[in-house]
Amino acid sequence: MKGLLALGLVVLVVAVGLQALVQQPSLGQQATNALLSLKAPPPELHAPGWALKIGEIALGLMDWLTVAAKPAPLRAFEAMFGFGLTQALAAMARLEVFDGLAEAGANGATCGELIGWLRNRKPSQIRRQPVNAQLLCRLLDFAAANQFMNKDQATGKFYLNDFSVLFTQNDDNVGSLVPMLLYHADEVNYGWTRLSEGMRQVYPAFELANGENLENYYNMNPEKRGNFDLAQRSISADFAPKMLAKYGDEFKQFAQVHGRSVHICDIGGGIGSVAEGLLREFPDATATVIDLAHKETQANNYIEQVQLKDRIRFVAGDFSKPLSVECDYYLLNHIIHDWNDTMAVNILSHVRTSMPSHAKILLVEPVLETRNAYFERLKRFVDMQLLVVFQRGKARSTREFTSLLSSSNLELSRHVPLCGLFDIVEAVPVDATSKVITPETAAPVVETPAASTSSKPRKQKQREQKQQQEAEAAETHKATPAVAAEEAASSETPAPASP
Ligand SMILES: C[S@@+](CC[C@H](N)C(=O)[O-])C[C@H]1O[C@@H](n2cnc3c(N)ncnc32)[C@H](O)[C@@H]1O
Incomplete structure (x- = not known):
């Protein structure tokens, strides 16, 4: 009886949710697009929040029902034949x-x-x-x-x-799922075939299958890199409208409070396609894109091609070393999930060191907890992809983010789900007046951009930073919970052998 009642309730919620989606076809389409990171949704994302929420709940229930209603042997066959x-x-x-x-x-x-x-x-x-x-x-x-x-x-x-x-494809293939499909069906798919060996935690499955890590693989197969870049751009194209819908008010408020528009730093921002999308949504904003030096020529060409040279600046920099770039918002879009905890803390600490007290960090990636069966499956899939491709990378829970951030002298200030698969984790300095301690004492590798809000000369800042580091001793870094836990765990990891 209880089971029947529960089923009845589920059917009712699904029906109401689907009704909400059906009554607003554009909403249904937007929701689907947003969930799957497909083509960019239309700019007028004016669906009421409650309708989107009900739609999401309905989708989760429907997904759960579809799976639960299938007999196990059917599910087994579907799982076995999925590769086909x-x-x-x-x-x-x-x-x-x-x-x-x-x-x-x-x-x-x-x-x-x-x-x-x-x-x-x-x-x-x-x-x-x-x-x-x-x-x-x-x-x-x-x-x-x-x-x-x-x-x-x-x-x-x-x-x-x-x-x-x-x-279907178009001239530049942005908005088409084909580049993403080919990336998964080809090099990543080979990686999955070596998953059981990848579980030994010596080499990632991708490397065992393809003989090289992702970066070297693409160096040796430039046409595959071209496809990978297209796949990334397709995801990026979808990001800015979602950001506008869910976080736009924050940027507007910033402009009101500070009397000027935001300056965003896109850390690991590639050739600038994400920054481009954001600046199109926020017409007064400016951006600095920071990525490795080998991206510089491509990025500058891209920024010129999209006619945003006066608003986007590319700066070559390495986030594994100290950064010195002052911005209002530090965007790390699909960055932290590529790294283990030690490196994640390292990157975050470098950002923290360079940020002014009013600034915020925005991590964009999946946050694992969700009660929605459908999103849970998608997010777990992303986590497995990271395991297959990088091994060191992972999707994290709120608790894990909290720990990473606290190890970097930051705290989680807000969690904003971005329609399904991805979330914004917003972080602020724990104590805006003190700078975090990092193990490095070397000079910053990145120039302060022209749009910087800093009033102190760079050399003076470096001097102060160094004095502070000497005064407070290096143990602060090692005593952080995330780093300590990871170092304890990794001490049991066997040394890598040849693949
Ligand atoms: C997964 S991609 C994300 C790109 C971009 N944020 C986006 O969402 O499209 C990771 C980016 O990090 C950059 N990257 C990797 N290691 C880096 C480092 N040590 N310093 C700066 N950028 C780095 C890569 O070149 C690449 O552009």
Whole structure:
């Protein structure tokens, strides 16, 4: 009886939630986009918060119901065959099948028509390969059976649907899921095949499978790096509108209080695509992008290309060393989750050392706790990806963030979920008047940007910092809980052997 009541309640909430989504189709689309980091949602994200919340709850319940309603053997088969879905999708993207269907539009195309179209098509983003007609027809039937596309059984015609449209391509492929799909179906997928060996914690599964770590792998395969960069840009394109919706008020308030617009530092900001998106949403803001020196030329070209030279500045810097760059907000977008606790504290401490007392740090990445079954699965997937690719990297819980931050003389001031997969963890200095102790005494490697709000000369700041470090002794760093815990754990880790 209790079970029936619970089920009834679940069905009711799902129905109400779906109703909320259906009544506002743009909201449903935005929610889906936002959840999956798909194409950038339309700029007018004016859906009421309660409707989004109900939609999210409904999605979680629906997901839970779909999984729970399936008998275990069915779930077992689906889990075993899941790899085939990824690879079939990737094959069709590589063969540009979805683009052919897009061109056919409402008329649809039979398998034969599609093959004719593919043969006459000029090569584009992904190199076209010759196809055998019969084999391709079987692949299309498999895809239609899995609802990748629709098939009219009477005419034998295939049609693009709301799923396959996400895998069509365009000139720069920003907003298309294809680069992300190929990244997962190719180099990362090989990594997953070595997961059990990766569990020995000697080398990441990615490295065991591909013979190199991610960075070296891309150095040796520049075309794959190009695809990876595109995949990153697609995620970035989606980020700024979400940030505007969930954090825009903070920037507006800052401008009111300080009488000027925000200056954002994007730490590990790549070529500046995230900064670009943000500055388009916040027209008076300025940004400094900090990344490794080898990104400088590409970043400057990009910033010039998007005509934001007067508002974005690239500064070569290394966040594993002291930074000296003063900003109002320090954005670390998908950075900390790539690193272990020791390195995370190291990076955060360097940011902390350079930040003025009014400044805030914004970490953007998944925060693990969620009661939503659907988001839980997505976030756990991100965590596993980090395990496979980097091993040292991980998704963290609020507790883990709190510990990392406190080890860096910072505290968690706000947690802002960004529609599903990612969150903003906002942090402020614990004591705005004291500077954190770091093990380094070396001079800062990054120049203070022109837009800096600092009033003290750099040399004077360095002198003060050094004096403070000498006075307070280096044990402060080691005594921090996150670092101590990790050092204790890593003392049991075997030394790496050759892969
Ligand atoms: C996962 S990407 C994130 C890029 C960007 N924040 C975004 O969201 O698109 C990590 C970035 O960190 C940069 N990076 C890695 N090590 C770094 C270091 N020691 N100092 C500065 N940047 C670094 C990489 O070059 C890369 O651009």
